[in-house]
Amino acid sequence: MTEPRELTATDAIAAQELTDIIAELEEYRERLVNDTLAIAQRAKILKSQALAQLEPYLNEIDAKIQELRTHQAALITNN
Structure with missing residues (x-):
């Protein structure tokens, strides 16, 4: 089993960008x-x-937010 590595600077920036977009x-x-x-x-x-x-x-917005959160979690977890 491989040990998780620390976030690189690029990964940290990507994670922060995802946080901002979300x-x-x-x-x-x-x-x-x-x-x-x-208006109504x-x-x-x-x-x-x-x-x-x-x-x-x-629903589209919620789905996109969930997709971005999943991507963000994967980015952090895989590092």
């Missing part, structure tokens, strides 16, 4: 939901209807 996607997701609900309220659209329309996009 944070940005999470902020974008939150803004998207908040803005959509604010002004347009007198039910919250459930607005969220139903938004759900496919949120």
